[in-house]
Amino acid sequence: MKKPIIFLMGLFVLFTFTVPSHAEETIHTVVPGDTLWDISIKYLSTPWQWPLVWANNQDITNPHLIYPGDIVVITKDGEKTIIKIIPSPDRGGESQMTIYTPEEAAAVKQKSIMVAPQYSTFIYSPNILTGSGKIFKKIEGGDLISENDHIILQTTSALKKDQVITIVSKVQDITKDGESAGYLYRITGTARVQEVQGDVVKALVTYSLQEARVGSVIFDDIAPIKPLALTLSEPGSILASIIDYHGGIQGSSTNDLIFLDAGRNQGIDKGSLLNVAVKTQLDGAGTAGSPAVFYEPIGIVVVLQSLDNASMALVVESKALIEKGAVIKGKD
Structure with a gap:
């Protein structure tokens, strides 16, 4: 059975939202034609950022439900990015909508549902992925990689300076009765190419959904992350x-x-x-x-x-x- 959910995404913020003094806040007023993908390109440098950020902002049920006059508040506090949406008072009756969550999927018949993009970041593959290369080394040392780390890549693609690449990490070997049944990967972040020397590339990790490791695969042509x-x-x-x-x-x-x-x-x-x-x-x-x-x-x-x-x-x-x-x- 479908369930109406009051669409208050961040409404309380209009009266109570405060930001620590060390946080960086950006405020955008939605105009006709805006999407959160567009806003991500403008303020977060790449549209990849928005769905990755959404994966860490579970209160945002549907990223496409923004309207002219809505206020999008983007707060960066260190490595954490928080997005709040303050609905416009001119929305009228559209402030209450029917939204399907994963838990309600079983009750929905002959309907399309939107599954949050943290599930889009998972890739189930029958084979080991090779992508466009791999992370060879973290310049700062160690194996764990997160935002603002510098990494060295070994690549089979002709990467260019300032190109954004995607980091994909293997998170689990899938088995059946002890035998291999495939591999579960997850998109764990993005990096921007800083320097290219043949097939060896230096890059800066610009966004980290979760820690990656040395040896993780990189892609320069992976399909954009979208809600399912x-x-x-x-x-x-x-x-x-x-x-x-x-x-x-x-x-x-x-x-x-x-x-x-x-x-x-x-x-x-x-x-x-x-x-x-x-x-x-x-x-x-x-x-x-x-x-x-x-x-x-x-x-x-x-x-x-x-x-x-x-x-x-x-x-x-x-x-x-x-x-x-x-x-x-x-x-x-």
């Missing part, structure tokens, strides 16, 4: 299992990522809404002699990325801890 717009579908005749998860310790729950042993070849596409169940099989319980099989629903997932024979999904509802081996079923 998913058109929900409910495929039938699906029977798969969970092989791995990311986000939990002993299992997964709401807002964690899970990995399935079925993909496009088995009828699972991006946006597929699937049930998670625990299977109980009783042998010899019935008079007919065949085993009785029951499935107890414990959650719902929506598929974010589908490979040929595997897929990555977001848990949008969980009634119990979801563990490896749990059954994935389509619509009955």
Whole structure:
């Protein structure tokens, strides 16, 4: 069921918002045609910044819902960037809108939902990514890399001075019964090229979503990070299992990522809404002699990325801890 949410994104800031004296504040009044991507280009040097920043500003439910007269407040306090949106009083009735959150996805039928871009930063690959090269060294020393660090790259691309590149780090080996089933990567930041000497490049990390490491992959042609717009579908005749998860310790729950042993070849596409169940099989319980099989629903997932024979999904509802081996079923 859809749920109206009062769209007050930062309204209280109009009366109570204060900024520490050491913070740098930028105020932009939205004009017709503005998008937060445009504003990001103007004030944060690159449109890559906006979706990465949004991933750290969870109270901003939908980044596209800005209107002429709204005030965008961008505060930089050290390495942290905070964005607040003060709605214009001229919005009228549009200050209350219907917004779908991941938790509500299970109740939305024949609708498109917007999944926040922290999930767009994850890449599930069946192979090791090589990109346009890798981070060879951090000039300041050590392995961990964050904003304002200087890095040395080994690249296979003809990078140019001031070009912005994307840093992608491997965060997990995905396995099935101890065997490799792919690799989970995440976009962890951006860097700007400062000096080029053949295939060796010096760059400055300009934004860090999370710490990267020496050895992380770089890309100069990766598709822009955008919120995931998913058109929900409910495929039938699906029977798969969970092989791995990311986000939990002993299992997964709401807002964690899970990995399935079925993909496009088995009828699972991006946006597929699937049930998670625990299977109980009783042998010899019935008079007919065949085993009785029951499935107890414990959650719902929506598929974010589908490979040929595997897929990555977001848990949008969980009634119990979801563990490896749990059954994935389509619509009955």
